[in-house]
Each structure stands twice: as C-alpha cells, then as structure tokens.
Amino acid sequence: MTAPAPSSAGAKKDAGSTRAVENGKDGHGHGHGDGDGDVAGPGRGEAPEFVRVRVWDLPVRLIHWLLVLDLVVLSATGFLIGTPAIDPGGHTYWMSWTRNIHKVTAYLFIALILGRVIWHLRSPNPWSRWTEWIPASRERIGQIVPSVRFYTFLTREAPPVVGHNPLAGLTYCVLYTMFGVEIVTGLVLWGIEGNGWASWLTGWLLHVVPLPTIRLVHHLIMWLTWGFMIHHLYSAILVDRVEGTGVLSSIFSGNKFLPKEHAKDHAKSDAKDHG
Known part of the structure; x- marks a missing residue:
C-alpha cells in the first residue's frame, strides 16, 4: 500500500522541487506529493517525510x-x-x-x-x-x-x-x-x-x-x-x-499522507495480520 521512497540520487535531483513543495504546504505543515509515493516534505532534520497511501478504495x-x-x-x-x-x-x-x-x-x-x-x-x-x-x-x-x-x-x-x-x-x-x-x-x-x-x-x-x-x-x-x-x-x-494526515479529504480521494516510517511499519503490520 505504501509507495517506495525515492533513491538518494532522485532525492538530490528533486531538492529544488522539494523546496517548492514546502512553500505550498497544507494547513498542517505537510507537503503533498503529486503521485503515489512521492515524498513531499521539508529536508532532513526539520520534519518527517510524508508519503501518499491509498487507504479507502x-x-x-x-x-x-x-x-x-x-x-x-x-x-x-x-x-x-x-x-x-x-x-x-x-x-x-x-x-x-x-x-x-x-x-x-x-x-x-x-x-x-x-x-x-x-x-x-x-x-x-x-x-x-x-x-x-x-x-x-x-x-x-x-x-x-x-x-x-x-x-x-x-x-x-x-x-x-x-x-x-x-x-x-x-x-x-x-x-x-x-x-x-x-x-x-x-x-x-x-x-x-x-x-x-x-x-x-x-x-x-x-x-x-x-x-x-x-x-x-x-x-x-x-x-x-x-x-x-x-x-x-x-x-x-x-x-x-x-x-494532519488528510482524514477529511481521504473519503473523497481515498488517500492519506503519512510519515514514511509510520506508513512502512503499518504496511508490514497489516500484511502480517491479514496474511
């Protein structure tokens, strides 16, 4: 359910676009990417990176x-x-x-x-x-x-x-x-x-x-x-x-925006629980 994190090379390449996304944060301070799995957030040490997760089908x-x-x-x-x-x-x-x-x-x-x-x-x-x-x-x-x-x-x-x-x-x-x-x-x-x-x-x-x-x-x-x-x-x-994960908008789009590590941990946990 969680899209892969970008490679280090891709992160360097997208450094400029990441800063641009920061300027367009939502009301909760989260940057939202354009596609599933796009990391959209501030640089390391400032705030966690967020990924788009399809929660409601x-x-x-x-x-x-x-x-x-x-x-x-x-x-x-x-x-x-x-x-x-x-x-x-x-x-x-x-x-x-x-x-x-x-x-x-x-x-x-x-x-x-x-x-x-x-x-x-x-x-x-x-x-x-x-x-x-x-x-x-x-x-x-x-x-x-x-x-x-x-x-x-x-x-x-x-x-x-x-x-x-x-x-x-x-x-x-x-x-x-x-x-x-x-x-x-x-x-x-x-x-x-x-x-x-x-x-x-x-x-x-x-x-x-x-x-x-x-x-x-x-x-x-x-x-x-x-x-x-x-x-x-x-x-x-x-x-x-x-x-600040987009609960209200998720019932329209189906997507939430979660901290990358949070999403990974829950994907593993749910995969285990659901076989």
Whole structure:
C-alpha cells in the first residue's frame, strides 16, 4: 500500500522541487506529493517525510456517500410518514408518493449494507476489511484504551493508525447492528401494509414484539443514526486537526499522507495480520 521512497540520487535531483513543495504546504505543515509515493516534505532534520497511501478504495467511498444520501432521503420521508398531520391538505397521493420514495430508497439501503458486508470479506485492501472493525490482533486490542483516552481528551495524541482506530471500528459494528434492526423493523411495517413477502419473512415478530414497540424502535434508530453522523463528522475533524494526515479529504480521494516510517511499519503490520 505504501509507495517506495525515492533513491538518494532522485532525492538530490528533486531538492529544488522539494523546496517548492514546502512553500505550498497544507494547513498542517505537510507537503503533498503529486503521485503515489512521492515524498513531499521539508529536508532532513526539520520534519518527517510524508508519503501518499491509498487507504479507502473506490467501493468503500461510493458506498459511504451513497449511504449518506440514502439516509437523508430515508429520514425525511420516514419522518413525514410518521407525522401524517403535516400532510398538506390531507391529499392521499402526496403520502403515497412519500411512501413509495421511502420504499425505493430502503431497497437501495439494503443493497448498500449487503455490499459493504461483502466487501468486508472480499476487499484486497487491508484497511477495508472486517479486521478494521473487529479488533483481531494484539496490536489492535492494545489501541482501544489509547483511543478512549484520546476521544475523552485525557491525551492529545491520537493512536497511530492508518485506517480506523479500533474504537471507531467497534462503533461501526454497533452502527451496522442498528442498521440491521432498522431493516428488520422496516420489513415488519411493510408487511402490515400488505406486502406479502415482507409479511411472510418478518410477520412472526408481531407475535413476539408489539407493533407500537416496533414502530418506536424503527423511529428511534433514525434519530440515533443522526446522532452518530454528527459525532462522526466531529471526530473526523478532530483527528484531522491532530494528525494532519488528510482524514477529511481521504473519503473523497481515498488517500492519506503519512510519515514514511509510520506508513512502512503499518504496511508490514497489516500484511502480517491479514496474511
């Protein structure tokens, strides 16, 4: 994942261009190269050299942004369905359209969740795999407490990770569990509206959980998801300011800029953990 460092001859040749890059540093004082593996930073002894590392592959970025858009539409239409009093003039066609949009985007939501789970198992990129969410190595487990200390402001140093820190990964596990419950409760609500296959698949839950409770859980998860999204944005800004590795821009470009030795150490560690 980490591009090779330039040779000593290449470093001499590019000394002038390195100084030029220094003049165009980003807000964190990091120079960014033009290509994967281009070292772009101050001279030796002044600051560490940085390399571009492809952390988030294209499927992860596409699913991420499609989920964001899908959740916005699902939340808006779900809120309208759950608040029929705001139906302008009581027009039944207006509510019918709202329900249809909600169902179509719900199908897309299910497809995106399934796609992300499959990519967890099939991705060749170690930072997109399930081990980024479920700590499976001694090193990842050992980073949980430092992550908690960082997010609770007990320390100003973020855990040195390339992808997600283990606490963020565990949070995603909780989030996707919530998504699973949201899908199931949504199918139950579809079933009582006359959708035969949804009723056949999840109708038995009505004999276990009262319908009002199912509606409440479905609605509550929507608000919890928005709480996560707000915290997710906050923590991304926080880590980006502390680490200065391009966390915010990485979800668009897929790339982070890491100290060269940091990137090498983690590439070896991840190669070992993922076989």
